[in-house]
Amino acid sequence: MSIKRAAVIGGGSFGTVIANILADNGVEILQWMRNESVAESINHEHVNPDYLPDTKLNPSLKATTDLQEAVRGAEVIFVSVPSKFVRQVVGSFVDDLDPTQALVSTTKGIEPDRFLLMSQVLQELCPNNPVAVISGPNLAKEIAKRELAATVIASTNSDLRRNLQESLSCNYFRVYASDDLYGVELGGALKNIYAIVSGFIAALGMGENTKSMIITRSLAEMSRFAEAMGANPLTFLGLAGVGDLVVTCMSPLSRNYRVGYAIGSGQSLEESVDELGEVAEGVNTLRYVREKALELDIYMPLVMGAYEILFNHADPKDVAKGLMTGAFASDVEFALPSHKI
Ligand SMILES: NC(=O)C1=CN([C@@H]2O[C@H](COP(=O)(O)OP(=O)(O)OC[C@H]3O[C@@H](n4cnc5c(N)ncnc54)[C@H](O)[C@@H]3O)[C@@H](O)[C@H]2O)C=CC1
Ligand SMILES: O=C(CO)COP(=O)(O)O
Numbered sequence: 588m589s590i591k592r593a594a595v596i597g598g599g600s601f602g603t604v605i606a607n608i609l610a611d612n613g614v615e616i617l618q619w620m621r622n623e624s625v626a627e628s629i630n631h632e633h634v635n636p637d638y639l640p641d642t643k644l645n646p647s648l649k650a651t652t653d654l655q656e657a658v659r660g661a662e663v664i665f666v667s668v669p670s671k672f673v674r675q676v677v678g679s680f681v682d683d684l685d686p687t688q689a690l691v692s693t694t695k696g697i698e699p700d701r702f703l704l705m706s707q708v709l710q711e712l713c714p715n716n717p718v719a720v721i722s723g724p725n726l727a728k729e730i731a732k733r734e735l736a737a738t739v740i741a742s743t744n745s746d747l748r749r750n751l752q753e754s755l756s757c758n759y760f761r762v763y764a765s766d767d768l769y770g771v772e773l774g775g776a777l778k779n780i781y782a783i784v785s786g787f788i789a790a791l792g793m794g795e796n797t798k799s800m801i802i803t804r805s806l807a808e809m810s811r812f813a814e815a816m817g818a819n820p821l822t823f824l825g826l827a828g829v830g831d832l833v834v835t836c837m838s839p840l841s842r843n844y845r846v847g848y849a850i851g852s853g854q855s856l857e858e859s860v861d862e863l864g865e866v867a868e869g870v871n872t873l874r875y876v877r878e879k880a881l882e883l884d885i886y887m888p889l890v891m892g893a894y895e896i897l898f899n900h901a902d903p904k905d906v907a908k909g910l911m912t913g914a915f916a917s918d919v920e921f922a923l924p925s926h927k928i
Contacts, residue, residue, distance in 0.1 A: 589753035594661035600638040600727035602667030610645035618650045619657035626650035642731040663689045669866040670696025686715040695775035696868040699875045704772040717744045722775035723826040724834035737761040739827045741771035770822030779843040779869030781805035782835035786847020787903045843869035
């Protein structure tokens, strides 16, 4: 049974494309945002002027600044605000929920205190509600143009997975299923770090072999981290791992890549983030993952190098040189464990 009425919480680029896909598929959809004039523009001009000014949205997509109104009667609530605000925003409507309403996170970030992913935050706030995540190689600006893309819906609730597959699939968006919430979500959060690193590499004018080495070693590092955190690293072979890593490490449409590119071109972190004017989750994720890697003694040379560049003004060229002279290592640690080389 596909979804009849849904809410999207967040007025940014990804929230808007998810709302638009649902509207294209005939779902009655109410999108919540803080900005009254953007909501009016969506309702009357069918455009989100702040984030997707060139996209004509489906006229049936409606927006509101009233959170309670958005959530009331929605079978599924997509949460699409930056990770820093998920707890606060969801916390302000939990008391209005009934247990049949499902929550879906689109947010690719980490809550630092207890290293929680967003589905864990949702589950903690709403222990009786079904939870899912959506993650994959999904640059909002391409999907807005209805260019072909695919994603992953992860949930342990098979009915919810199937309903979401039915409600989001269309001729430009293909939706695959997973029951590994943690792995799918961890992939989406971690790849933002390596998109920043790839931005440095591009700004330094390094070659295609270098870019390929960085993407592949990023995957090795992500998988090593995932395994240490008790996740299934095989999930990273799918769209939410390799898929999202490749697209964000290669595309200037990725905000994280753009932050890395700006820093690699000589701008400060503050200047790069200000100029972006949108969320680049990888900047905070890098801090939290570095801390966790140090705590658990996980070998993550790219994370450590990126941290030095972003937060300690290290020269990206010196960091790159240092990475080439590490101890001899295994290519695929799952095939040849490090202690056997
Ligand atoms: N844009 C993309 O291509 C994709 C983004 N995502 C993820 O989706 C999440 C949201 O991303 P975007 O929509 O791209 O971000 P964005 O930067 O385009 O928009 C974020 C939205 O949240 C709102 N917001 C900021 N602070 C808020 C607060 N305190 N309370 C309520 N609302 C607040 C902003 O006003 C804006 O409407 C991020 O975690 C991102 O990693 C996932 C897939 C693709
Ligand atoms: O997650 C994304 C694409 O899948 C978007 O990446 P950025 O947040 O770097 O733009």
